Amino acid sequence: MTDVGVSDMAMYIPPFYIPHRELASARGVPWEKYQIGLGNNKMSILPNWEDAVTMAANAGAQLLEKTGTGPKEIRQLVVCTESGVDHSKPVASFVQGLLKIGSRCRVYEIKHACYGGTAGIVHSIDWIARNHNLPKKALVIMTDIALYGFGSAGEPTQGAGAVALLIEKDPLLCSIDTSVNGVFSRDVFDFWRPTGHRFPVVDGKYSIACYLTALEGAVSHMRSNLGLHNERVLEAVDYLVYHMPFTNMSRKAHRHLIDFEYGDLGLEDREQLFVDTFKAKVEPGLLGAREVGNIYTGSVYMGLVSLLEAEAERVAGKRVGLFSYGSGCGAEFFVCEMKPEITKIIEGLRFQEQLNRRKRITFEQYVQICSKGWAEILYQPLEIQTFKDTFTRFAFTGLKDHKRQYVCL
Numbered sequence: 001m002t003d004v005g006v007s008d009m010a011m012y013i014p015p016f017y018i019p020h021r022e023l024a025s026a027r028g029v030p031w032e033k034y035q036i037g038l039g040n041n042k043m044s045i046l047p048n049w050e051d052a053v054t055m056a057a058n059a060g061a062q063l064l065e066k067t068g069t070g071p072k073e074i075r076q077l078v079v080c081t082e083s084g085v086d087h088s089k090p091v092a093s094f095v096q097g098l099l100k101i102g103s104r105c106r107v108y109e110i111k112h113a114c115y116g117g118t119a120g121i122v123h124s125i126d127w128i129a130r131n132h133n134l135p136k137k138a139l140v141i142m143t144d145i146a147l148y149g150f151g152s153a154g155e156p157t158q159g160a161g162a163v164a165l166l167i168e169k170d171p172l173l174c175s176i177d178t179s180v181n182g183v184f185s186r187d188v189f190d191f192w193r194p195t196g197h198r199f200p201v202v203d204g205k206y207s208i209a210c211y212l213t214a215l216e217g218a219v220s221h222m223r224s225n226l227g228l229h230n231e232r233v234l235e236a237v238d239y240l241v242y243h244m245p246f247t248n249m250s251r252k253a254h255r256h257l258i259d260f261e262y263g264d265l266g267l268e269d270r271e272q273l274f275v276d277t278f279k280a281k282v283e284p285g286l287l288g289a290r291e292v293g294n295i296y297t298g299s300v301y302m303g304l305v306s307l308l309e310a311e312a313e314r315v316a317g318k319r320v321g322l323f324s325y326g327s328g329c330g331a332e333f334f335v336c337e338m339k340p341e342i343t344k345i346i347e348g349l350r351f352q353e354q355l356n357r358r359k360r361i362t363f364e365q366y367v368q369i370c371s372k373g374w375a376e377i378l379y380q381p382l383e384i385q386t387f388k389d390t391f392t393r394f395a396f397t398g399l400k401d402h403k404r405q406y407v408c409l
């Protein structure tokens with residue numbers, strides 16, 4: 001069987017954040033609800049000179065540069081997002097232009113709420129496996145802005161960011177055997193954003209129930225695909241990363257996994273197993289959700305990056321189980337088999353460095369940024385140069401003749 005998977009990854013996190021304590025105080029909510037109840041500490045705020053396109057291009061540029069991949073080597077560019085900027089022109093085409101990706105490349109956008117990124121990865125892996133005698137590389141980028149209404153229950157779960165993955169044969173970071181993945185999908189209204197709406201409509205508690213049902217369904221399908229034999233999930237993987245719309249969703253998911261996998265154990269034993277395995281297998285992947293918030297399509301992959309940095313000394317050669325969920329709903333459970341020599345790749349992730357470079361903004365600045373519509377945005381060439389930093393290379397400067405304008409800083 002051809003070995004296909006991920007050779008490297010890059011994250012892009014916008015340069016501003018607001019602490020949840022400040023949001024809680026402005027909304028008259030006890031800070032403990034956000035920090036302890038949801039498990040969130042800070043949320044990333046996207047400035048008006050950035051959007052899903054610039055974040056995707058910033059992550060993609062970083063990845064091409066650090067892997068020494070020429071833009072023309074990319075034969076499939078997939079951008080996965082639910083924060084599209086046009087009903088017809090895909091975000092992927094804007095990114096193709098900004099990254100100077102060649103014309104002999106399949107370029108498209110995928111939308112399926114937070115699950116879209118996983119669809120892009122699985123499709124790219126299968127495409128490379130089918131063409132295994134040809135040198136093919138795919139660039140899959142997830143980019144999203146999780147924006148909810150001011151004062152809504154979802155507001156403290158906001159965030160923004162992008163993740164880029166280089167998919168190829170004989171991968172350097174991890175292999176993924178998609179033939180044993182477990183999938184689950186169902187037509188539900190748990191979270192959706194009707195065309196023309198700025199914010200999603202959410203049935204919050206129901207969305208959590210749908211997520212948990214999907215987890216159970218995806219694991220059960222993986223078992224019938226022989227991705228799991230007689231062992232249970234916790235015996236088959238060393239680490240677990242769940243899709244995290246807010247940090248504590250991973251606690252709910254892990255508790256549910258233990259309940260349906262270990263129904264033969266008593267309540268106390270299940271609780272002890274939860275405490276032990278959550279700490280060892282799940283907690284190392286929580287940094288991104290806690291410090292950035294929900295980044296929709298990229299959320300579970302930001303969890304993987306968090307895990308890689310946190311467990312840099314131990315993760316080589318290990319098996320990482322990923323659960324990807326998207327409202328609507330679609331889900332997939334799969335395993336990344338980490339390669340034995342990944343220290344250099346982990347050093348190049350620079351996730352913590354990006355978090356450290358962010359500037360804190362006030363609640364008033366947050367309201368001002370998130371109140372603006374695209375039509376109000378117009379930046380002049382001299383002004384935009386000041387937005388550049390190590391990770392921010394592209395800016396959105398406004399609309400001209402209904403065409404979105406971008407510059408390389």
Ligand code: HMG
Binds near residue numbers: 033037208
């Ligand atoms: P809510 O209903 O306002 O919050 O919003 P709550 O009352 O359920 O409280 C949250 C937690 O804080 C609870 O903990 C409270 O007990 C606790 P839990 O019982 O759940 O463990 N709490 C406190 N703790 C300490 N001190 C206090 C205190 N007060 C309360 N003083 C909700 C919560 C998640 C519903 C809301 O944030 C929301 O609607 N979020 C958006 C939807 C969402 O994230 N759904 C998750 C699954 S669907 C999904 O993941 C897909 C998604 O990513 C979209 C996509 O696919 O594109 C969202």
